[in-house]
Amino acid sequence: MKLIILDRDGVINHDSDAYIKSLDEWIPIAGSIEAIARLSKAGWTVAVATNQSGIARGYYPLAVLEAMHTRLRELVAEQGGEVGLIVQCPHGPDDGCDCRKPKPGMLRQIAEHYGVPLSGIWFVGDSSSDLETARTVDCQPVLVKTGKGERTLAKGLPAGTLVFDDLAAVAAQLLT
Incomplete structure (x- = not known):
């Protein structure tokens, strides 16, 4: 199985320090929907792992988050x-869960769902966490340079981190 795991905010859609709180605020980054569709059509399984502490903070309900993910699925489906x-972590930073990145619970959940080891699987994000x-x-x-990516790049990266301009460039690399 060819599996790639993506962070959401800042990788697939534009991010905001004020949180993405409504379907209207959920705006895909240029080329990201097409990149996911291209990967999918080429046999890749594209999973998403996203911290969504805005739920714990009361900024938006789970139904709004589900509507965003439904829209993501619809847009990718329109591209074939x-x-x-x-998977999402709805917890706040002080809730002590094992799923909020940088803890690995969401990635382990994806690996268990698909029955694959995580070693070597590409996890695409825009933040240090x-x-x-x-x-x-x-x-x-x-690391993609969209979202918080440029700020993250300026802080220094873990050894072996691959860097791309955006999700479209990641897809182009994997599909060459």
């Missing part, structure tokens, strides 16, 4: 692809 498992999560479970850390 599909999105695999989407994404890269740290990847390293924790021996995934290949991949």
Whole structure:
């Protein structure tokens, strides 16, 4: 199985320090939907692991998050692809869960769902916590410069991190 795991905010859609709180605020980054569809059509399973502490903070209900993910699936389907498992951490930073990145719970949940080891699987993110999560479970850390990516790049990266301009460039690399 060819599996790739993506962070959501800042990788697939535009991010906001004020949180993405409504379907109207959920705006795909140019080329990201097409990139997911291209990967899917080429036999890749595209899973998503996303921290969504805005739920714990009361900024938006789970139904709004589900509507965003439904829209993501619809847009990718319109391009002939599909999105695999989407897992989210709805907890706040002080809740003590094992799923909030940089803890590896969501990645382990995806691996268990698909029955695959995480070693070497590409995990694409835009933040230091994404890269740290990847390293924790021996995934290949991949940074995109969209979202918080440029700020993350300026802080220094874990050894072996691959860097791309955006998700479209990641897909282009994997499909060459």
